[in-house]
Amino acid sequence: MDTVVTNGTIITATETYRADIGIENGKITALARGLEGAETIDAEGNYVFPGGIDIHTHFELPFMGTVSADDFETGSIAAACGGTTTFVDFAIQGEGESLHQALQTWMERASGKAAIDYGFHVAIGDMTDEVMNKEMAELVEQGITSFKLFMAYKGTFMVDDETLFKSLIKANELGALIMVHAENGDVLNYLINKHIAEGKLEPIWHARSHPPEAEAEAVGRAIILARLAGTPIYVVHLSAADALEKVKEARDQGQPVLAETCPQYLLFSTQHYELPGFEGAKYVMSPPLRDKSNQEPLWQGLASDDLQVVGTDHCPFNFVGQKDMGKDDFSKIPNGMPGVETRVPLMYHFGVNEGWFSVNRFVELVSTNPARLFGLAPQKGTISIGADADLVIFDSEKEVRLSVENLHMNVDHSPYDHITVKGYPVLTMQRGRIIVKDGEFVGDAGAGQFLRRSSPASI
Numbered sequence: 001m002d003t004v005v006t007n008g009t010i011i012t013a014t015e016t017y018r019a020d021i022g023i024e025n026g027k028i029t030a031l032a033r034g035l036e037g038a039e040t041i042d043a044e045g046n047y048v049f050p051g052g053i054d055i056h057t058h059f060e061l062p063f064m065g066t067v068s069a070d071d072f073e074t075g076s077i078a079a080a081c082g083g084t085t086t087f088v089d090f091a092i093q094g095e096g097e098s099l100h101q102a103l104q105t106w107m108e109r110a111s112g113k114a115a116i117d118y119g120f121h122v123a124i125g126d127m128t129d130e131v132m133n134k135e136m137a138e139l140v141e142q143g144i145t146s147f148k149l150f151m152a153y154k155g156t157f158m159v160d161d162e163t164l165f166k167s168l169i170k171a172n173e174l175g176a177l178i179m180v181h182a183e184n185g186d187v188l189n190y191l192i193n194k195h196i197a198e199g200k201l202e203p204i205w206h207a208r209s210h211p212p213e214a215e216a217e218a219v220g221r222a223i224i225l226a227r228l229a230g231t232p233i234y235v236v237h238l239s240a241a242d243a244l245e246k247v248k249e250a251r252d253q254g255q256p257v258l259a260e261t262c263p264q265y266l267l268f269s270t271q272h273y274e275l276p277g278f279e280g281a282k283y284v285m286s287p288p289l290r291d292k293s294n295q296e297p298l299w300q301g302l303a304s305d306d307l308q309v310v311g312t313d314h315c316p317f318n319f320v321g322q323k324d325m326g327k328d329d330f331s332k333i334p335n336g337m338p339g340v341e342t343r344v345p346l347m348y349h350f351g352v353n354e355g356w357f358s359v360n361r362f363v364e365l366v367s368t369n370p371a372r373l374f375g376l377a378p379q380k381g382t383i384s385i386g387a388d389a390d391l392v393i394f395d396s397e398k399e400v401r402l403s404v405e406n407l408h409m410n411v412d413h414s415p416y417d418h419i420t421v422k423g424y425p426v427l428t429m430q431r432g433r434i435i436v437k438d439g440e441f442v443g444d445a446g447a448g449q450f451l452r453r454s455s456p457a458s459i
């Protein structure tokens with residue numbers, strides 16, 4: 001063996017057992033006791049998880065007059081420090097652009113910079129005949145097996161129902177997965193303009209311009225369009241109980257509807273928008289934070305499998321110089337917050353320690369399901385013979401305060417600053433190489449490989 005990880009407790013979505021892990025040429029080649037290798041890493045007393053997979057990031061995203069603060073290098077290094085070894089970002093088709101051009105732009109941004117393995121979804125903005133009849137199929141051939149449609153952000157990313165429906169029909173033919181940002185963009189647009197005209201300009205009006213009903217309506221509509229097209233659908237960053245109810249109803253009827261939530265919706269609430277001194281701007285994102293009463297249903301959704309994935313929607317903007325673009329008008333606050341580094345520890349601390357689900361379910365939510373649903377399995381998302389040796393050694397006793405000083409994301413604040421989690425990665429490995437040790441990145445920028453994804457697992 002090149003490397004052996006000894007004495008750890010291996011956790012997969014379905015099993016918990018003690019064994020050594022033998023690694024050769026970056027792959028797991030043995031799972032047994034008493035293995036020996038050129039290098040030994042002792043995981044005594046710790047868990048060994050498959051590396052986290054975050055299928056919802058926005059590194060270096062040009063958005064709302066600025067660019068998200070983490071590029072592919074800083075963002076992927078932070079991800080690795082937090083126990084994530086693979087991310088899937090979004091290449092977004094600009095006006096007049098082909099899907100291929102969008103992908104090429106994002107490939108260039110990531111190339112030579114990404115420190116961990118990565119893939120792309122492509123977001124369709126303009127459903128031309130070329131996109132429908134040629135490009136989607138060509139992209140699937142190139143390993144882009146999921147496409148995203150925005151039902152919100154009128155005037156920029158938002159598409160109409162015809163575009164969404166055509167994408168669903170085509171995706172069904174190609175075995176690809178359609179993802180939706182589900183909020184009714186027309187309703188939001190009306191409310192945003194109304195509130196601005198009335199002089200209601202503070203961060204709280206962002207939330208009041210994005211009511212939960214507008215999310216539930218769009219989720220319900222997307223589900224019906226997917227049913228008509230006879231294809232699965234995946235709802236990104238689901239934030240509210242009413243929207244979850246739509247997902248649950250459809251799943252109870254046997255429709256393949258999948259959904260993700262993010263730590264911010266599980267842990268924060270609308271109250272954050274009323275923090276003094278424009279602090280609320282840090283939490284401006286779409287969908288917005290919801291009333292606290294939504295949190296428990298979301299946790300239950302993760303436990304019961306009505307929600308299958310925890311992503312981050314990592315899209316950080318500095319408080320000074322970016323968020324403050326909207327100090328006189330909430331609609332100018334760039335939407336998004338950091339999270340790629342904190343997802344794994346937060347889900348362990350609040351999900352497992354607080355008793356919402358088992359450590360196996362935690363692995364399923366942050367690694368195995370993302371791999372399965374986005375065509376990365378069996379190479380990623382589990383610890384098994386033949387899989388990539390993407391491993392996280394996790395000390396369930398280690399306490400870390402999620403303050404800016406302890407984190408690596410390229411942003412001037414931490415929304416989780418006041419939280420100390422119990423349970424933290426102490427070593428991250430990608431394809432058999434140590435890339436993070438004791439909280440410090442020791443890998444190489446640019447060492448991440450582009451992953452050509454296969455069709456999502458049958459759902």
Ligand code: URP
Binds near residue numbers: 058181284313335
């Ligand atoms: O506020 C958010 N979510 N910003 C990132 C873009 C998106 O909608 O996913």
Ligand code: ZN
Binds near residue numbers: 181237286287
């Ligand atoms: Zn979105």
Ligand code: ZN
Binds near residue numbers: 056313314315
């Ligand atoms: Zn997003």
